Amino acid sequence: MTGFTPTGKLHLGHFVGNLENLLKLKSEYDEFLLLADTHAITTLSKDPKVIRQHALGNILDMLSVGLSEDEVTYYIESEIPEIYELASLFSMYVSHNRALRNPTIKDEIKMKGLGDQFSLGFINYPMYQAADIMCVKGELVPVGKDQEAHLEQAREITEVLNKLAGREIFPLIRTMIGRVGKLVGTDGNPKMSKSLGNTIYLSATEKEVEEKVMNMYTDPTRIHATDPGHVEGNPVFEYLDAFGKEGDRGKISEYKYAYTKGQVGDVEVKKYLVQILNNFMEPIRERRKEYDNEERLLAIAQKGTQRARGETQKTLQEVKEVLGLVY
Amino acid sequence: MTGFTPTGKLHLGHFVGNLENLLKLKSEYDEFLLLADTHAITTLSKDPKVIRQHALGNILDMLSVGLSEDEVTYYIESEIPEIYELASLFSMYVSHNRALRNPTIKDEIKMKGLGDQFSLGFINYPMYQAADIMCVKGELVPVGKDQEAHLEQAREITEVLNKLAGREIFPLIRTMIGRVGKLVGTDGNPKMSKSLGNTIYLSATEKEVEEKVMNMYTDPTRIHATDPGHVEGNPVFEYLDAFGKEGDRGKISEYKYAYTKGQVGDVEVKKYLVQILNNFMEPIRERRKEYDNEERLLAIAQKGTQRARGETQKTLQEVKEVLGLVY
Numbered sequence: 057m058t059g060f061t062p063t064g065k066l067h068l069g070h071f072v073g074n075l076e077n078l079l080k081l082k083s084e085y086d087e088f089l090l091l092a093d094t095h096a097i098t099t100l101s102k103d104p105k106v107i108r109q110h111a112l113g114n115i116l117d118m119l120s121v122g123l124s125e126d127e128v129t130y131y132i133e134s135e136i137p138e139i140y141e142l143a144s145l146f147s148m149y150v151s152h153n154r155a156l157r158n159p160t161i162k163d164e165i166k167m168k169g170l171g172d173q174f175s176l177g178f179i180n181y182p183m184y185q186a187a188d189i190m191c192v193k194g195e196l197v198p199v200g201k202d203q204e205a206h207l208e209q210a211r212e213i214t215e216v217l218n219k220l221a222g223r224e225i226f227p228l229i230r231t232m233i234g235r236v237g238k239l240v241g242t243d244g245n246p247k248m249s250k251s252l253g254n255t256i257y258l259s260a261t262e263k264e265v266e267e268k269v270m271n272m273y274t275d276p277t278r279i280h281a282t283d284p285g286h287v288e289g290n291p292v293f294e295y296l297d298a299f300g301k302e303g304d305r306g307k308i309s310e311y312k313y314a315y316t317k318g319q320v321g322d323v324e325v326k327k328y329l330v331q332i333l334n335n336f337m338e339p340i341r342e343r344r345k346e347y348d349n350e351e352r353l354l355a356i357a358q359k360g361t362q363r364a365r366g367e368t369q370k371t372l373q374e375v376k377e378v379l380g381l382v383y
Numbered sequence: 384m385t386g387f388t389p390t391g392k393l394h395l396g397h398f399v400g401n402l403e404n405l406l407k408l409k410s411e412y413d414e415f416l417l418l419a420d421t422h423a424i425t426t427l428s429k430d431p432k433v434i435r436q437h438a439l440g441n442i443l444d445m446l447s448v449g450l451s452e453d454e455v456t457y458y459i460e461s462e463i464p465e466i467y468e469l470a471s472l473f474s475m476y477v478s479h480n481r482a483l484r485n486p487t488i489k490d491e492i493k494m495k496g497l498g499d500q501f502s503l504g505f506i507n508y509p510m511y512q513a514a515d516i517m518c519v520k521g522e523l524v525p526v527g528k529d530q531e532a533h534l535e536q537a538r539e540i541t542e543v544l545n546k547l548a549g550r551e552i553f554p555l556i557r558t559m560i561g562r563v564g565k566l567v568g569t570d571g572n573p574k575m576s577k578s579l580g581n582t583i584y585l586s587a588t589e590k591e592v593e594e595k596v597m598n599m600y601t602d603p604t605r606i607h608a609t610d611p612g613h614v615e616g617n618p619v620f621e622y623l624d625a626f627g628k629e630g631d632r633g634k635i636s637e638y639k640y641a642y643t644k645g646q647v648g649d650v651e652v653k654k655y656l657v658q659i660l661n662n663f664m665e666p667i668r669e670r671r672k673e674y675d676n677e678e679r680l681l682a683i684a685q686k687g688t689q690r691a692r693g694e695t696q697k698t699l700q701e702v703k704e705v706l707g708l709v710y
Contacts, residue, residue: 093708094468097475104547105707134708137464137699141421144467144511147504148424155503176482176510177474180503184471220431357710372464380432381420381461383684 057194059090059133059185062110063099066117067255068333069248072236072298075121077198078128087128088192088364089118091357092185094134098178099168112353117258120344125356131364132357133188138368143187145375147180149216150209155179160205167247186210190226191368198232207231221378236298240291244273259344262334269295269330274322281321287312292325299336384521386417386460386512389437390426393444394582395660396575399563399625402448404525405455414455415519415691416445418684419512421461425505426495439680444585447671452683458691459684460515465695470514472702474507476543477536482506487532494574513537517553518695525559534558548705563625567618571600586671589661596622596657601649608648614639619652626663 058074060066066075078087091111097104115130133139155161156179165174185206189197190213197207207229214226240246241254248255256268274292278285287293293315296308311328314320347353376382385401387393393402405414418438424431442457460466482488483506492501512533516524517540524534534556541553567573568581575582583595601619605612614620620642623635638655641647674680703709 094471094475097472097706101475108707108710111710132710134468134703135710137468140467140471141461141464143471144421144504144507145424147507148421148428148502150503152501152503152506153499172480174479175475176477176479176507177471179479180471180474180507183503354710361710376461379424380435383435383438383459383462383681383688 057088057090057189057192057196058198059092059188060114061092061095061098062107062114063096064110064250065257065259066114067248067257068295068299069239069255070117071121071258072239073200073234074198074232075118075123077232077234079122081196081198082123082127085196087123088194089115089123089128089130089360090188090364091115091130091132092188093132094177095181095184098175098181101175112350112357113259115353115357116344116347119347119353119356120340121258122339122343125360128360129192129363130357130360131192132361133184135357135361136191136365136368138365138372139184139187139191142191142368142372142375143180143183145379146186146190146213146217147183150183150213154209154212155182158182158205158209160202163202182206182209183213186213189229190214191371192364193227193367193371194229195227196230196232198234201233201237204231204233217375217378225374225378236294239298240289240294242268242272242291244289244291256333258337258340260337265333265337266330269326269333270323272326272329274326278322280318281323282318284318285315285322287315290315292322292329296325296329296332300332301335304332384415384417384516384519384523385525386419386515387441388419388422388425389434389441390423391437391577392584392586393441394575394584395622395626396566396582397444398448398585399566400527400561401525401559402445402450404559404561406449408523408525409450409454412523414450415521416442416450416455416457416687417515417691418442418457418459419515420459421504422508422511425502425508428502439677439684440586442680442684443671443674446674446680446683447667448585449666449670452687455687456519456690457684457687458519459688460511462684462688463518463692463695465692465699466511466514466518469518469695469699469702470507470510472706473513473517473540473544474510477510477540481536481539482509485509485532485536487529490529509533509536510540513540516556517541518698519691520554520694520698521556522554523557523559525561528560528564531558531560544702544705552701552705563621566625567616567621569595569599569618571616571618583660585664585667587664592660592664593657596653596660597650599653599656601653605649607645608650609645611645612642612649614642617642619649619656623652623656623659627659628662631659 091114093107093111096107100107189210211229218224218226241248243254245254272291275285275290300308311325418441420434420438423434427434516537538556545551545553568575570581572581599618602612602617627635638652
């Protein structure tokens with residue numbers, strides 16, 4: 057199980073962050089993919105109407121990378137009221153102090169520039185996230201590194217409830233961090249964001265990929281192509297490492313060597329990266345064409361949500377029985 | 384609309400606080416009565432299984448005072464997941480700072496001795512309360528004075544949502560404070576509480592009423608029956624004023640006069656209060672006998688909850704349409 061807050065399009069960072077792991081594990085696991093649309097209100101409170109389109113767009117992005125609706129259950133949080141009741145019950149067993157100590161919450165406040173003007177719902181987010189996972193009894197959660205603190209809180213909640221129940225009603229949640237710890241932005245910024253314009257979307261056209269890559273930040277200490285360059289911390293090489301296929305490894309190594317010796321220019325390596333990325337994205341673009349239809353996306357979302365809601369209703373009932381809240 | 388957190392039995396303070404107003408208005412309004420059972424976890428987190436019994440007991444208390452199931456819709460919060468989703472959506476539009484500034488929250492922390500160990504859910508309580516009211520489009524809320532700060536927050540939420548919607552989807556919530564601002568405990572403590580044992584339950588027997596009244600705190604400055612006594616701040620007279628019927632007013636006035644002149648003893652006035660209270664409680668006890676059956680109470684709770692849930696689903700859909708979260 058994993059999820060996204062639909063505030064924009066998915067990009068290459070999301071692919072290496074967790075989608076790649078979902079692809080790898082899809083034959084082994086019953087996978088659930090959540091769209092946390094109400095959480096998107098945190099940054100879109102004045103313009104909430106765009107969230108729905110982002111949610112459907114994210115489902116399209118994920119279908120396009122190869123997570124088909126037959127292999128993955130897509131579900132939309134706001135369509136499952138029982139998730140919110142679960143989260144509310146959890147919040148009775150988590151102290152307010154503990155919630156404020158969550159380092160990811162602190163980071164997000166800084167990153168999103170929320171100052172002291174964040175909503176009450178924002179502080180509750182780890183509860184919703186715990187409910188998003190636990191409602192379908194999630195065991196393995198492929199996530200980005202920044203989400204680990206939330207997952208720690210979810211684990212604490214499973215422990216409290218299992219203890220109250222006197223048996224294991226929730227499995228221990230394990231996280232799975234992506235192969236590439238964190239993909240840098242095309243401008244070298246360690247944080248990718250829509251507002252910085254430093255991402256390459258999974259839906260980018262060939263031309264857009266070319267533009268982004270040709271403008272990519274490389275090695276600021278290197279003025280001429282004949283100067284020895286740095287490979288580490290250089291986005292061009294980070295992207296080559298992240299998206300080159302097995303068969304490309306030899307050539308990537310050659311380019312790295314030549315770059316540090318001042319034997320190859322930025323333009324040549326960038327052109328190569330454009331080719332690597334467009335190769336990677338070719339099948340994604342093909343599948344996107346097939347799925348890009350609002351009615352079809354809606355039907356996929358509805359079907360998955362119906363299944364997840366059924367699971368959630370069972371889970372909620374189980375928790376309510378533990379608490380004796382059954383009428 | 385009004386509600387109770389089922390942490391114990393209802394007492395005379397609840398009657399004058401809001402039940403009396405519900406009785407008065409029942410022919411004019413479509414009344415809803417909520418049991419906020421998940422909020423009861425705040426103080427009963429280690430023993431949540433008693434909450435259900437309190438909830439059914441509170442419904443019995445309310446039926447007994449004359450709020451029949453044909454006139455009032457009884458509903459149980461935990462049985463309506465959509466209330467929690469509404470509350471979650473509201474919490475996206477309320478700042479964390481605003482929630483912490485709520486004076487009732489501050490008072491409750493002090494009163495319940497929660498220190499800094501209160502739950503996240505506790506801070507969210509005003510959101511649930513807003514959702515409890517707004518889910519059935521509550522207009523008039525008979526409440527105790529201590530709940531006014533919560534209601535103020537609910538009003539702020541109606542304003543935000545009506546503004547987002549561009550029309551009035553929620554009516555302005557008006558509060559209605561009971562005739563007796565606040566009934567003191569039988570020990571003279573301004574706060575009634577189960578742990579202090581200073582309440583008279585609506586379910587008290589004649590004997591229990593007698594015991595409580597005969598041990599009532601009166602005027603500590605008065606040693607002998609012939610000493611002039613104080614009527615103001617004297618629980619015996621406060622209860623006489625609160626529960627004496629129209630026809631008893633003359634006699635109550637005479638007793639007050641005699642008491643200030645040292646012409647009547649505590650015992651005589653207390654015996655009179657016992658009689659007044661037992662007269663008041665006689666019809667309550669009769670109706671209690673009729674309703675005191677778990678299956679019947681459950682059926683009443685289920686029927687009311689079903690109706691309230693239908694209303695809540697409509698309200699949630701309306702709010703989600705305003706936010707564009709419709710799939």
